[in-house]
Structures are given as structure tokens and as C-alpha cells.
Amino acid sequence: MIRIGIFGYGNLGRGVECAISQNGDMELVAVFTRRDPSTVKILTQGVPVCHVDDVLSYKDKIDVMILCGGSATDLPVQTPYLAEHFNVVDSFDTHAKIPEHFANVDVSAKKSGKVGLISVGWDPGMFSLNRALGSSILVNGQDYTFWGKGVSQGHSDAIRRVEGVLDGKQYTVPVDSALEAVRSGANPTLTTREKHTRECYVVAKEGADKTLIEKTIKEMPNYFSDYDTTVNFITKEELDKNHAGIPHGGFVIRSGKTGKDLEHTHIIEYSLKLDSNPEFTASVIVAYARGAYRMNKEGMCGAMTVFDVAPRYISPLSSEEMRKTLL
């Protein structure tokens, strides 16, 4: 059994807990929280909830620690720290800061002789993997990544900060005609506005100026001003009933040419349609936790990403079974 710890217990932590229960070769050993442990109720019976300060007492009891904190402030500190003591997997997703984070985790993990697998999930993660494979195979070509339809937490938060807004949710939606143009092999150059639209569902406070709210959202720099944005005012009841989920997904498409005169076009498309963004991310992380464990068992250490993990390490099957049933 691979002994797993969960460090941080929000949506992602709960997703990891569920995913572990689906994998017969893994067991959850403990959940670590910054809150008062007595106030945190988890789904798995008989598993202790501990304070993060006690994590080092689990040094020899946990094979892989899965970090479920946020990329802004948690992971940049937690992952390098914990990699000094555990094999770790995180879902660090601030793309621009990945090289720096990788370097920090690498120092810790090399020192401890552990594996520090960062930026695991679907983007970064499975989408990155598909960008890498597609660009390696169709050298003469172009990558396209589309996100959605799905809930953007950051954009939903931005809506909620607007004066007069009680609650709100934002969906990122890929533009169908742009997707079709890419699938046709035309290799179009697409602006931000041409690739995605943003759909907002907003609950206004009583007496708030809806026209002003809509204008404020649509003109918000970085978040909305570069997009065609629609703002729909709904009631709190409608929001809770119809927009409670955290669906997401998207498309990675590689379009490329081969042949003596580049006369043949090929389209590789990878897509995800996810009912629950955190639970799918958790499922990817848990599979790669198996990889971290096995690679460390073979003596590997240091920071890694999905690019460094051969598929056989993450499968519950043996290599023989994989060749027989999946190849």
C-alpha cells in the first residue's frame, strides 16, 4: 500500500480523499490542516486530522504527501519545505513562476533524496503533456489551447468584488467558430477575443445600479476588457440552484503538416469535459502520486513535472498487463 498524506483540506483536498478511496493500492494516513483539527470533519473513517505543525512526526508514516494549497502564497513555501522530508506532489499553476518554483523544489528534493512532482493536474498537467507530445510529433505545426466551458474561480471572485454585487459566477466559453477554424487545419491566428467569451451570472444587491455593475464588469482590465462579456442578472436562488457546480474542461489541438511538400494535414485533439474541476485535478494528482512513489523507490529524486514521468509509473497495472491490455 502507498501511504498518502493530504496537506490542506479544501475542494482539492476533498477530491484527493475521494480519489484515494478509488485506488486499491493506496491508503490515506492523515489530513493536515491549518485550522483547529477538531473542527475539520473528513469523509474517511478512522483517519486522523492533524495540525500542519505536527506534519514532521509523520515523516516515516507517509510515502507521498499531496499538497492541496493555493499557488499564490501556499505552495511556493509549502512544497519546497515538505520536499525536504517527503515525496510530494502539488498542482502549482502560476505558469509564469513555474521555473522558479521548480528550482526551489529541486534544491529541497535533491537534498532529501525525495521526488518533488510539481504542477500536476490538467492545465498545467494533462494539457501540458498533450502540448508536448503534439509539438514533438507534428514538428511543423501549431498549438491551440481553449478552456471551458467552465467556471473560472478568479473571474468569479473579481465579479464578487464589484460594488453592488452580492454573488456571482463566471464561465469561460470557447468560441465554436474558432475551434472549427483550428480543426479545419487552417492554422488561424486568433486574438484573445476570438478564442473565448465570458459569461457572467450576477446577483445584484437590492437597489444596486445594474447598468453600472454591468459596465464595471465588462470594462475590468485583465479580467474582462479583452473579451466579449455577457452579464446576466439572476436571483440568489437561481444562482444556488443552477450554478452550484464547478465544471470545467477545454481543448488542446495540434495542427501540423507532413509530406515532401507539406501536402498532408493532421489534427490531434485532446479534450476534457469535467463535472468537477477539483475532483478531476485530484484524480490526476493521485495517479502521479503513484508515479512519485515508484520513481523514488527506483532511486530517482529531485523536482519533476509530468514531462519527466513515463506513463508506466502512474498506472495501477504492471508493465506486462499494460502491454497486454492497453497497447
Place this chain on the structure above:
Amino acid sequence: MIRIGIFGYGNLGRGVECAISQNGDMELVAVFTRRDPSTVKILTQGVPVCHVDDVLSYKDKIDVMILCGGSATDLPVQTPYLAEHFNVVDSFDTHAKIPEHFANVDVSAKKSGKVGLISVGWDPGMFSLNRALGSSILVNGQDYTFWGKGVSQGHSDAIRRVEGVLDGKQYTVPVDSALEAVRSGANPTLTTREKHTRECYVVAKEGADKTLIEKTIKEMPNYFSDYDTTVNFITKEELDKNHAGIPHGGFVIRSGKTGKDLEHTHIIEYSLKLDSNPEFTASVIVAYARGAYRMNKEGMCGAMTVFDVAPRYISPLSSEEMRKTLL
């Protein structure tokens, strides 16, 4: 530069030659043929065409030998033999015999200290990789593989062997309603007939009994009797004009459930739309030839499949560049 040899020069060999020319870190050193080399004209200027009997004289001049023969009789002999002297990559695609082929190549490659990468292409190959990743991530779920729309060489050959047939081509076509059922997350159980149809374009000899030809094709065991097959009689001119290409493609879909009560459904879909089956297969093989070269440089040897190759080995980019631009 990675020095490549091509062993066998048919459609796949020509595709490999084109793919090598797209990769700046590779050079074609020689093409080996069973025919009289003076009768074989290749696309690349200044590269020798040699007889297969002379292959061992290239032992120190070639880093990776790419085998482009057939799976029925060529590769079972050639891959183990050449793996005694070279890093090799083949596209062995007789799924049922992969374990045996793997074992044979493993003995040779372990003896020589070389890498023997087998069954590289899209199925087996990229489709296998996606079956492996999908089943590792969504443990509670089901795999579906659909092929087409594309030309099946084996089925086209079978048509041509029918009495009264001058020429013919067969397309394997996935059934849209079956694809949609899978994408809906319904996890349907699908029979062979429900997943694919077979479209035949047949040129009959003058005076041949078309009714009998159609009946013979539709009732042919293994090839057509388990499918809904349509037979279209056309002229040789129409066949040459409209059915000269070798397009193919398909879909690997993983549908799975997550959550405390398995209340969330996720769909992972990988699809290929290929103008030229052999050229795409060749592009995959050439990327993995880079992997075979690099892994052997690091001291690895023995038989391998796509499951054993970390993505970083096949990319023309360095790991640093991959993390910066693709992650």
C-alpha cells in the same frame, strides 16, 4: 545530430524520410532495402541506398535504426536481429503478439545494451498512451476506442481478392450515435456492429456479377460479416481520382466517475484526423527515435514501449524550455 537509418522503404519508410527532414537534430544516414538498391530512388539527395545485407557495416554510423517493414513476417525477425546491433524503433501492430515480440526484442537489446522501442505509431502508440493515462486517472470508468474514418489496408486487400473485383478500397467509419452515447457519459455496452460501419468502393471487372460480389464481401467472415457494410461500385477512374489517399484517424475516449458517491462524470477524449496514415505514424516514430537515442545515452537498454518513455525524451526542446513554454 542523431544519425538515423531507415530499414525498408515503402509508404512508411518514405514517411520517415520526410519526418527526419523536419527535425533539425536528425540526419538520414542510409536507407536499406531488400530490392536491388540501384532501382530504389529516395527523396533525400546524397544519402546512399544500401542492400539490407550490408546493414552491419553501418553499425557505428547509425544511432537509431527505424524499421519500416510489416508486422506479419518482417518485424518479428528484423527487430530482434537489428536490436543486437542498433537502437531500434518499430511499429509492430499485431496487438495479440506484442508480449512475444517484446520478449524477443528484450533479449537482443539487453545483450547489446541498446534500446528496442516497439509498437510505436498511433495504434499501438498514441492511442495506447491515452488508454493508459485515461485509465490511470479515471480509475472508475471505461475505455472506448473508435477508428476512422479511414482506409483499412487489410480490408481493402480482402476486397481485391474477391472473384470479379479489379480494385477496391475500404473505409472504416465510426458510428456517430455510438460516439455521442459514449461522450454523454452513459458508459454504453457496444457491439462490434454498433461501433463501426464499413464502406467499400469497388471496381468490378467487365462482365462480373456485381450482386455476387456484394454478397461475397458482406458475408466475408472476420472482415465484414459482423458489420453493416455498404458496397459502392465505381469506375477505376473514380477510384483513382477520389480514393487515392490513405487517410485515417479515430478516437480514444475515457469516461469515468469521481466524488463521494460517484456523482460527477468526466470525459477525456483524444482524437486524430490524419490525411496520411503512414506519414503520421512516421512522425510519431521519429519523435520516439529521439527518445530511444537519449535514453540509451543515459545508459538504458532493453525492449520498451511508449509506456516506458517519459515525454521529455521525445521533445526537441530541453526540459527547461519545455517547462517554460509548454507546461
